[in-house]
Amino acid sequence: MPLGFFGVGLFSYLVYAGLQYTTATNSLMLQAIMPIMTMVIPAVVFGERLRPLLALGAGLSFAGVVWIVTQGHPLALQWGALNRGDLLAVTAVFLYSAYATFLRKAPAVHHLSLLAALFAIGAASLAIPYIAMLASEGLSLPSVEVxxxxxxxxxxxxLAAYGLFNRSVVLIGSVRAGVYMNLPTVFGVGLAIPLLGEYLSSYHFVGAIMIIAAIAISRR
Structure with a gap:
């Protein structure tokens, strides 16, 4: 099933491979375009009408993420040339946005059965690069931390995230569900405070308010 291969296996591989070459901030920044992609792809593929409020919500959500990752100075953002990790992240975002869009074409089975099938295919596809790595580097004993x-x-x-997201797409559609994909940036900042000793600044609050407002707009 293409959904399992591209939306689970290949997407996961590209995300974690990309983090080997770029920063987590860059990866989160690029993932912030996912809500916009979840609007554009249905409009292109299925001729779905792009409602103004949803477009406004996606734009506001993206602005909130930019505000956070640039520490309240969005005009100082230097895109530069995309490195290998950035390109992998962009490709992963496109694949997941397409996955969210084409979930509507999934077989009409119980959502847990669908999740099991998707993960089985995804795990099988991830076994390919894993076997290639073993062939080149050999088998090693992982540490407890790993x-x-x-x-x-x-x-x-x-597992939990895919299950919840799949169910949300069924209930509210891929476009509205996609707006929530900017929340990982907010949560990431929140986790960095106790785990990495970072501090909460005013730009965190401003960006979070913008994202929450975007979600509220999308619910209308």
């Missing part, structure tokens, strides 16, 4: 990290990534950002 095992814990893999378990966390596999359960929460992957």
């Amino acid at each position: 095992v814990a990290t893999v378990l966390y990534v596999g359960i929460f950002p992957s």
Whole structure:
């Protein structure tokens, strides 16, 4: 099933591979265009009408993310040339946006059965680069920290997140669900404070308010 291969397996591979070459901030910044893509792709592929309020919500949400990652100085943003990690992140965003769009074409089965099928295909596709890595670098014994990290990534950002997002697309559609994809940036900043010792500044509050306002607009 293409949804499992592109939307789960290849998407996950590109996201985590991209983080080896670019910063988490860059990756989050580029992922902020996902709500806009979830509007454009249905409009192009299915001829879906782009409602003004949704367009406004996506633009405001993106502005909130830009405000956070530039620390309240969006005009100081220097795009420069996209590096390898940035290109991988952009490709991953496109794949997930297409995944959200084409979920409407998924077989009419129970959402948990669909999730199991998608993850089975995704895991099988991820086995390909894993086997290639083993062939080039050999097998090594992972540390406790690595095992814990893999378990966390596999359960929460992957299994639980996909299940909840898939269900939300069924209930409110891919366009409205896509607006919420800017929240990881806000949550990421919130987690960085206790875990990395960073401080909460005024630009965090301003950006978060803009994103929350965007979500409220999209709900109309």
